[in-house]
Amino acid sequence: MQVLRDHFEKIIPLSDAEFAYISSFFKQRKVMKKQFLLQEGDPVMHEYFVVKGCLKAYVVDSADKVHILSFALADWWTSDYQALYTHTPSSIFLEAVAPTEVYYIAQEDKERLCAEMHKVEHFWRKKNAMGYVGLQRRILSMLTHNAKDRYEQLLQQYPSLFQVVPKQDLAAFLGVSRETLSRLYSKKSG
Amino acid sequence: MQVLRDHFEKIIPLSDAEFAYISSFFKQRKVMKKQFLLQEGDPVMHEYFVVKGCLKAYVVDSADKVHILSFALADWWTSDYQALYTHTPSSIFLEAVAPTEVYYIAQEDKERLCAEMHKVEHFWRKKNAMGYVGLQRRILSMLTHNAKDRYEQLLQQYPSLFQVVPKQDLAAFLGVSRETLSRLYSKKSG
DNA sequence: AAATTCGTGTGATATAGGTCACATTACCCG
């Protein structure tokens, strides 16, 4: 669990005892490519920390089209947060894009840790704040840029995504059809 | 500052002394319609809590088009968070859409309050978590719905916006041109 | 109340991107 400790310690310093306590609430799980951590309708109980691999969180609309809400690479947290916080069934699928290893914690244990250790609550406040800013940037990118520019931004910001995630998934994340995405760099320009 | 106290107490109960301490860090400010709390390039030092009125946060692109990142009605927090956290100049404009009254707190005072009072850190973790979920929903809405559906969702979710905000601003928030928005409910359908 | 400015509606036209259909290639897996 050293990766997890390093991850926490980027924001809050921890003694061995403190980390031992925190980590006692986490479990490990490995999923193969195309396996699910969550499917639509499932109860959502955990938040997942990706150690290696990649998860995609997506919805499927009434026309069976996939829309990707987020990718989670190593060092990212993911879940269906809306469902987690409101105790409603999952409205998303959480699926491994590649062989993936996660640590996960039950929502109630996380709340308990936050209540018991101010530091830990601080950690998650900071994480949430960063996540919020990241989503704002994505919204701004959707409002201000066309498909090609968004694709290039993504490429710049997360080059490692492109080694793991099929282009059709990137298209479903950017909000364009896979055909259009394909044409962006055959027709060429830029 | 009763509204602010009520707002905090929706999440954390406070004694008079505690609230007195918290509120000692807040100041009040009133802005008229079309006045700015932030302009692009300004240093960003505060987070704003809207007591009444409405603020819009937006960017202006190279073609002078306005893209609205968020509206803040009564009981909402707003600022340029990215700039606030990274101590960089504002990249947005924060402008009153109607006569508006805010309480505001310096970022460093907020951090201090969070460090001193676990409760307060809890409050903001919860707020951030809710905000994160809200942005995810907006992204999903942009990915899965066309302009008309998004407009109707917005209408449903924030009916009060429509009494304060001109339609061209709603268009700039939804990511459509004002002309298209105008046509959505003249051509009719739905 | 005249003059500006602001918000809105609407026509004509342009375009980015979507959809459908099929071919091609890469990737698994037995």
Next chain:
DNA sequence: CGGGTAATGTGACCTATATCACACGAATTT
């Protein structure tokens, strides 16, 4: 290694939305 499935490329065509231009009425300002 050979067959099947998954991912990608590409052509032809379609559609939602953008853009430009202008008119009109409501609000603000003086």
